[in-house]
Amino acid sequence: MLKVRLARGGKTNDPVYRVVVSEDSKRPTGEVLEVLGFWHPKPGLKTVNKKAIEAWHKKGAQISKPVKKLMEETS
Secondary structure, eight states: OEEEEEEEEEETTEEEEEEEEEETTSOTTSOOSEEEEEEETTTTEEEEOHHHHHHHHHTTOEEOHHHHHHHHHTO
């Protein structure tokens, strides 16, 4: 099953998250099908490709709760 979820990166105490599409059984930081945006919480930078997320959702991918909340905040 495919999921649209956050993958953590960055440094210790300075996380950066990517919005990715990946297989549910794989690690989020591992192999990804597509990167759909990013979120850097400390400076408050957010970029989300909503059209691409909706396209993946129509193909059957599930959207995680944090990604849904991030999409609502960027409206």
